[in-house]
Amino acid sequence: QMQLQESGPGLVKPSQTLSLTCAVTGGSVGTADYFWTWIRQPPGKGLEWIGYIFYSGRTHYNPSLKNRITMSVDTSQNHFSLNLTSVTAGDTAVYFCARGGFTYGSFVIWGQGSQVTVSS
């Protein structure tokens, strides 16, 4: 049974870079059948898609965030990562990683979420 687990600092200072990693267990990140996604949820608000990456390294980012986002995948470590630069308080959220199926674009497997607070 595949599982995803986010990790990273819970507190980031304004203007700095937020870095998160999603470890994949019970399966391989190196498959063409899926894409690996980051989704966030600000406190009390809805879900926002951040972007996704294939094992090949091909990415697609939310246009509203794409100037600040970099995603990467490491097949040797079986994980994928998110970097979000120049953060502000508006980036405070629970960040989820999820596995997406390319055919129907749905997310069956989610991480438990990682709370990130942007504050000095």
Next chain:
Amino acid sequence: SSELTQPPSVSVSPRQAATITCSGDKLQDKFVSWYLQRPGQSPLLLIYQDFKRPSGIPERFSASNSGNTATLTISGTQDSDEADYYCQAWDSTTVAFGGGTKLTVL
């Protein structure tokens, strides 16, 4: 446009049917999924490919997608169905989520 619109809240009496809509431009041309999220938990996939249920999801959850509107219906609503519900669309490139609907079981 990838924007999806859901009603912020829906109320339903126990054992009655609840309907949650999701509107978006040419939504029928995209695949729609639905998720349930309880407080403090990760979203749970309820519906994929417009109307299909993953294994383990009760038959009382059903959905459709036509024109510019996708609809999630919960038949025989139970107290445990009280949660936030999100639609999500996929056009083979872009992911979009609706703003979410809080379902209250009165």
